[in-house]
Amino acid sequence: MMGLKERRGLILFFLIAAILLAAAILAFQATGPQGIEERFHSAAGLSPEEEEHAGHGEEGGAALAIEGNPLLYGILLCCLVIGCAALYYHYRI
Amino acid sequence: MAHIHLEDGAFSLTWVLVWWLLALVCIGIALWILRSKGHKDTGRITIAAFVTATAFALFQVNIPLFGGVHLNLTPLVGILAGPVLGSLVVLVINILSAAIGHGGWGLVGANVLVNLAEVLVAWAVFRGSHTFIPDLFSRAGIATFAGLFCGNLIMIGIILISGVQGVTQSPGQVLAGLSLIVAVNMGVAVIEAIISGLIVRYIGNARPDLLGEQKQ
Numbered sequence: 001m002m003g004l005k006e007r008r009g010l011i012l013f014f015l016i017a018a019i020l021l022a023a024a025i026l027a028f029q030a031t032g033p034q035g036i037e038e039r040f041h042s043a044a045g046l047s048p049e050e051e052e053h054a055g056h057g058e059e060g061g062a063a064l065a066i067e068g069n070p071l072l073y074g075i076l077l078c079c080l081v082i083g084c085a086a087l088y089y090h091y092r093i
Numbered sequence: 094m095a096h097i098h099l100e101d102g103a104f105s106l107t108w109v110l111v112w113w114l115l116a117l118v119c120i121g122i123a124l125w126i127l128r129s130k131g132h133k134d135t136g137r138i139t140i141a142a143f144v145t146a147t148a149f150a151l152f153q154v155n156i157p158l159f160g161g162v163h164l165n166l167t168p169l170v171g172i173l174a175g176p177v178l179g180s181l182v183v184l185v186i187n188i189l190s191a192a193i194g195h196g197g198w199g200l201v202g203a204n205v206l207v208n209l210a211e212v213l214v215a216w217a218v219f220r221g222s223h224t225f226i227p228d229l230f231s232r233a234g235i236a237t238f239a240g241l242f243c244g245n246l247i248m249i250g251i252i253l254i255s256g257v258q259g260v261t262q263s264p265g266q267v268l269a270g271l272s273l274i275v276a277v278n279m280g281v282a283v284i285e286a287i288i289s290g291l292i293v294r295y296i297g298n299a300r301p302d303l304l305g306e307q308k309q
Contacts, residue, residue, distance in 0.1 A: 009226035009230075017283045
């Protein structure tokens with residue numbers, strides 16, 4: 001037989017769950033069916049046209065565009081591997 | 094769940110470096126704590142390895158709910174591995190995720206901070222509510238809600254502070270858009286809370302010592 005103490009936790013859990021599900025359904029009705037990145041882009045205010053140019057410093061700020069650049073991607077991956085190897089040997093993990 | 098799904102270049106280089114630096118400071122503190130302990134808790138390290146593999150795999154699974162979402166299991170990481178090893182787990186997960194194109198490299202620092210908040214808050218709520226909520230399922234579930242909610246708040250904060258390059262919307266409009274994401278994310282948190290609750294209850298029944306609990 002479940003005591004009041006055990007039930008208190010479950011009641012609280014299901015109460016929070018019900019509120020969160022209701023909020024999620026309302027938000028979903030407002031946004032419509034969108035994928036993860038699609039929803040993120042529309043929330044951040046990136047239109048499909050802007051998405052292609054976002055991050056390429058069009059506002060004059062410095063940008064870091066690695067995606068779609070195999071050379072930069074490879075360099076970064078090599079740096080990470082070398083860094084991990086150095087830490088591994090230094091600390092004798 | 095709370096994870097910044099923007100490409101490299103969304104944040105300016107300054108903010109990329111700021112979030113990376115903050116994340117590295119947190120990781121550095123975790124490593125310092127681990128080394129200052131002297132002995133290695135091999136059991137806890139094994140759990141951390143298992144949750145790393147599981148959470149990384151789940152990160153990549155797109156669940157066709159509310160248009161598409163993925164689970165994090167970071168609160169479960171916090172509950173099982175603790176905040177110190179948990180911070181290393183989220184770093185590994187985010188680096189591996191970036192390596193396969195899930196989130197940009199430049200956003201790894203920001204995403205580590207988001208996930209770190211989830212790990213820390215879930216761990217703190219799970220440990221702190223022991224006397225108020227003795228039932229493991231509901232305690233782990235509520236800790237998951239709390240962790241994921243804080244992770245979402247950190248995510249919004251990071252995006253609003255950094256600003257997204259090439260966006261003409263006002264911060265208020267971005268905040269409104271991101272609030273809808275948080276609402277959807279928290280709906281999915283219900284699934285994550287149930288999964289985490291069931292796993293924690295199972296472990297609590299089979300091996301309560303792994304949770305630092307007495308057998309019920």
